[in-house]
Amino acid sequence: MLNYVTSYLSSNTTPGQAGNVLWTLIYILIVFGGVSVSVIAMNWLERKALAHFQIRLGPMRVGPHGLLQPIADAIKLMTKEDIIPAEADKFVFMLAPLIILCASFAVYIVIPFGPTHAITDLNIGILFMLGVSSLSVLGIVMAGWASNSHYPLIGALRSSAQMVSYEVAMGMAVVSAVLMTSLHGLGPYGVGVGTSGTGTLSMIGIVQAQQEQHVWFLFKFFPLGFIACGIFAIAMVAETNRAPFDLPEAESELTAGFHTEYSGLRWSLFMLGEYAAMMAVSSIAVTLWLGGWFRPFPNTLTGQTWDLVFSLFPGLTFLGLAAIAFVGVVRMPKHAYFRAQTIGLVGFGAVLGLIGLLLFVPPVRDRIQDIFWFVAKVAGFMYLYIWYRATFPRYRFDQLMKVGWKVLLPIGIGVLILTAILGVVL
Amino acid sequence: MGAGQPGDRERPIIMTDRIMVDPKTTDAKTSDAKTADSTRFLSHLELGEPDKTFLDTNELVINMGPQHPATHGVLRVILKLDGEQVLGTECVIGYLHRGVEKIAENRTYTMFNPYVDRMDYVAAVSNGLGYCEAVEKLLNIEAPPRAKYIRVILTELNRLASHQLWLGTHALDIGAMTPLFYTFRDREEILKIFEKYCGARLTTHAFRIGGCQYETYEGFEQDVIKFLDFAPPKIDEYEELLTTNRIWLERTKNVGVISKADAIALGVTGPVLRASGVKWDLRKAQPYAAYSDFDFEIPIGANGDTYDRYTVRMEEMRQSLRIIRQAVGRIPEGPIMAKVPKVMKPPVGEIYHSIEAPKGELGYFIVSDGSTQPYRIRVRPPSFVNLQALDIMVRGALVADVIAVIGTLDIVLGEVDR
Amino acid sequence: MQQIVQPGMQPVATTFFFYFLSGLILLSGVFVITCKNAVHSALALIFGLLAQAGLYLMLYAPFVAGVQIILYAGGIMVLFLFVIMLVNLERSRRENQFNKQWLVGLLAAVALGALFVAVYAKGKNLFPYRIAQPIETSNTQEIGVMLYGKYMFAFEIASLLLLVAIIGAVVMAKKRI
């Protein structure tokens, strides 16, 4: 038994590939728990960041700086009455949020947080990812139809058209990245050897290809990878129904789009699914173009010293967060009313600081690094999401379609063809 | 329209609501082949027998409102859609009807003054100005120059506040959340001045018949000047967020176009009219208060689309600041109240006086029978008249455009329903 | 897919998964042809398609499984749902769901089934009671090479077919061309 447990740790592969059920289950629990926690954190961060974009404070009441707000919201949503409209198709109505949730969580099966930190590595990883994330449109359509109401129906129709359209552009961008895995060209930043390799669809394979070619695909064939990544970054916003492409749930037009009739727990499942999907597509973008789990400059800044420097980042980040928390403590008004909040913030900062210190311990430090860099890159994309939401007005539906079919798709095909040509020429 | 038709008094009602009636619709009620309840309101949306061709979709009727986040209150718009394309609209109003005009018949002229603030509650000062000037005209008195200057300053501040609120909500309708908070931050400064001046922020009741109730407070001018320096960079900030934003341009350019001729025919006034290229502003055309003393431009648009209405209003904000800057430097000394009889008994007669409210021509038609109470007051609210243009502006457009157009019309339901 | 041949790491419960997935497929098939509501039929079909993707994975055809999920479940079925919502009629749910020739249909199906049984019973020995070992580590590349090599012409024809289908669908469904 113990042998079974430790055999995985010594093996140099993902638990799914090793066929180790125990560790697979552990990884599933860790990943899904982690995703749920990050959704909660993301909820708080989005509200705070958005608030500061908009010169307000955001949640401030529940816990210090509203830190406990997501938990309060969750409790409120869970205890809320679950309303199912009388005319609704009950079975489909109840099934729809689960489908969205499953679709967006299933993507995490193949996301590589590190060379061995993935639940499994399918050799059709990216295909699987696109397929599964495209399933969430079914949930939206079902929700809209089952509500038996006009606005949800229009929202569902809009969203199915939107997601199917942007999947095409997204696919083009992904294909050009997959193509790059097989082309060891000498791009302006590439110093790779000119061997022709076979391409791969596996997520881990794609990241390793970037390592072998010594270049993030973002910078490969310089403008091309950049453009492909841009197309993906736009299409993924549309795929996840976020501003400025949030037409399916356009608040000012369709009240709340496909989830107008939902309330309580089922509604929160939609939100959970939406945020999980956002992080999932961001992870795909990071994997395909931003070098996945690799730290910056893994090929140029080599050597023991640099390794050490970069491995300090996770701990430093947490210490920085702790420092921010303690600054908050200092700035907290000295009044009896704020005593509990101050103590809470001190505790929060202390926990963050302890985690930071823990991350300096050498064995942890080395294992956590991959995950840290991956998550940091994903966080960058998540910040973009919030930024878009604060800045952009909403597209109209025909304009949205125009952008998808007439702008992104031709550019995507062009990038694909040019990538292929450059790959042959160089 | 169910709004405030007074009963059958002896005198005939002189002005009626100028409802644009489609010629096809006038006999729609007689030819009621419609039995289904859902089509009851759609009498004039029937655009003749739809040509039943091989490829024909069935139409969808959707209620937008009265509880809808983007109809600016309790407006209900019945949309007839072909897919997402709008075939016709009908506005159902009256959800906020409080019978303001009827109330006037049972109040003295002075007592009615606060009620007008509740019509267009985001531009309460303008409403008060229009009413006070109308009654002054009826009484044949004139407010002293100092009062007029104070009126101009406050009214222009209020115009700014109204436009800021419009901008915030309009941008929110189109999906840009952030301008709303920026405009509310800056509107707050104006409301602070109002509060200091008369104690109220929204329904100010700032003016009285014959002048102003309150002398300016200590430091009023400094406050206004401070605001004048504060506001222009903020307006630039809004423009920075929106004016050249590609999505904003796509959402507003060539959306909700109304031609010059249509705008005039429908009686549309205010920025909506000016955006269509008609240089018509009552402040210039028939100057009231002290507007003839000031130098300002009337911004006009060229295409009459939503973007033009946006730029016109943005420019109007700057012009308002310009007027205030001129006015605040030279407020004349003197009394702020003309000699007004304690009991107002205007001579028998009728009067129509209109001012340029932020949303357009705000007119008061007052009929006096010589008693202390008006015989009849009829308000010509700009929002109500402008709302008529909705149908023309959105036919053939998409559902999202309806939202944009309702936003750009800048209606306040308190004023539409009265 | 890497075939793991280390002892104790065989794919788990292959037999169980086969019966589970095929049961799911057949059950969903039954629902597809019996549900009163077309949306329920479509949902059943989606589950069937997903289960079938699972069977493809068991047959070491991951690429086909991926295509099945993307195209069938994510594309074609969305199209179906879309259309069902467009043409959804309350009336059609109350009507008789089966046409007058249902008896004939059933008989034909039974005859077909009998044919299958006869054929399989007779040709049983042709199909070995085993699945061939995985041919190579990754067959996705192989499929790509085949598609763009040997089956190039068929591939082009298929793309032409899709183009024709697009044009046909647009002509049919658009109100004003």
Added chain:
Amino acid sequence: MAPIGTLHYLVVAAALFILGVIGVLTRRNVVIILMSIELILNAVNLNLVAFSRLWGLHGQVFAIFVITDAAAEAAVGLGILIAFFRNKETVNVDEVDLLKW
């Protein structure tokens, strides 16, 4: 239980095929008939993929072509259905009995 061989897959495919045939022959709703056709195509695909385990990858390539074909068929079929529905307000196949309208 016996180990799973090709025949198992073939039996499942045959059952699926028969279900599809029943659906096509007995249902009135055009959408469900189209879905039954999808069932039939899927049964064929299952056969192809099962055989590809024995005789090379040609079966899988062919399965991909079948999926392409299914997409084309669904698009055109549903297009016709929409046009038909607009005209007749019905989706029942036995009411499509006029050669022209």
